[in-house]
Amino acid sequence: MTDNFAPGKKHILLVTGLSGAGKTTVLKTLEDLGWEAVDNFPIRLAGPLLELPSPEGREEGSIPLALGFDSRTRGFQAEKLISQIKRLQKRNDLEIITLFLDCNGTEIERRYSETRRRHPLAQDRPAADGIAQERTLMGPLRRWADSVIDTSKLSASELQAEIRERFRKDSKAVMNVTISSFGFSRGVPHNADLIFDMRFLRNPHWDAALRPLTGQDKPVAEYVAADPHFDETIAKIRDLLMTLLPLYDAQGKAYVNIAFGCTGGRHRSVFVTETFGKWLRDAGFSPTIVHRNLTSRPIDALEEPVKKPE
Incomplete structure (x- = not known):
């Protein structure tokens, strides 16, 4: 009180x-x-x-x-x-x-x-x-x-x-933060406040051993995290959220929905969402994690093709 x-x-x-x-x-x-x-x-x-x-x-x-x-x-x-x-x-x-x-x-x-x-x-x-x-x-x-x-x-x-x-009843009260993963091929979430596109990362879908797995599985996590652009980009997104979330809270925003998307919504976006969920918990938030397309069937036609070297 x-x-x-x-x-x-x-x-x-x-x-x-x-x-x-x-x-x-x-x-x-x-x-x-x-x-x-x-x-x-x-x-x-x-x-x-x-x-x-x-x-x-x-x-x-x-x-x-x-x-x-x-x-x-x-x-x-x-x-x-x-x-x-x-x-x-x-x-x-x-x-x-x-x-x-x-x-x-x-x-x-x-x-x-x-x-x-x-x-x-x-x-x-x-x-x-x-x-x-x-x-x-x-x-x-x-x-x-x-x-x-x-x-x-x-x-x-x-x-x-x-x-x-x-x-304010509790000076330590924080916003209700939801972090979700989704597949662009299945539509953009309508209620997202911030959307980050993870399709620049290597796509595990085209690895036959990784295709049936998801971003919650260690082999997929290691594959995505090994992308040469992963560490730098994730650090910049983390810095951005560290700036924005306190500002949203100061303006009285009760709910913030952060969405990470990849093509199918099963691999890259899932791993990144889990990564940020852990980071936010360590930062004192209590995020809700939602994986919209985690159980969707992998379909080659929905995935972007592998880029061949020139």
């Missing part, structure tokens, strides 16, 4: 602030981090909500809860809400933090203009009037909140990164 919370308690984050300041982005980011998020939630109903059991298969109290509310929430009165939150904070089993999202009026006006939406407090007036009115209404909550984030100069992705940094 994030360092903002005390251990051994049900963790609740109250997310509030000015309309257009980023509450929806924050709640969606928290959901991606494993939180249970509810928007436009009347705080007076928080007590009954907290009495509900955790979802099936999850330890009681293990899922942190984020409740979003703002001036549009039914029965909104800042001082009254603060009193309700204070009563909840007296419970020994709860740890409650209030996060307020602020933003300057000019930027909020720009955001509403871009989305072509009306400010909720200015349906028939200029957006600036609604923003000023809401800032007055929300003033007590901003002054009382435990944490304030000014999103005036933050893009959506920068706000997401800020929330991940503050509220």
Whole structure:
């Protein structure tokens, strides 16, 4: 759990602030981090909500809860809400933090203009009037909140990164990485983020002794690894992934699919996939290995012909 919370308690984050300041982005980011998020939630109903059991298969109290509310929430009165939150904070089993999202009026006006939406407090007036009115209404909550984030100069992705940094449950959590092998002759995988073509390596298919084997067998592995271009190319791909994977993680990418292809998907791509799977495990990742065409029948007509020396 994030360092903002005390251990051994049900963790609740109250997310509030000015309309257009980023509450929806924050709640969606928290959901991606494993939180249970509810928007436009009347705080007076928080007590009954907290009495509900955790979802099936999850330890009681293990899922942190984020409740979003703002001036549009039914029965909104800042001082009254603060009193309700204070009563909840007296419970020994709860740890409650209030996060307020602020933003300057000019930027909020720009955001509403871009989305072509009306400010909720200015349906028939200029957006600036609604923003000023809401800032007055929300003033007590901003002054009382435990944490304030000014999103005036933050893009959506920068706000997401800020929330991940503050509220990620496990700072050592990593992305879900899948490494797969496939055969180009049987189609390119539609869900791959990165595709590497291994067809520049020597093809074991044309060795009669290796043809019935796969990249998981030692003779094929030794044959592919002995290619004069193997070591240098694999090292460069490894360096590229070492650069990209942390950047994907920093952007909040939950899933990364890396695919290695050869012609039939049984020899070269399989061995390279196994090689990178081991390397990623050693690097601290927990990759899922998938061999799409490992059991496919070897067919000469699908393989590229052997290049004869000139």
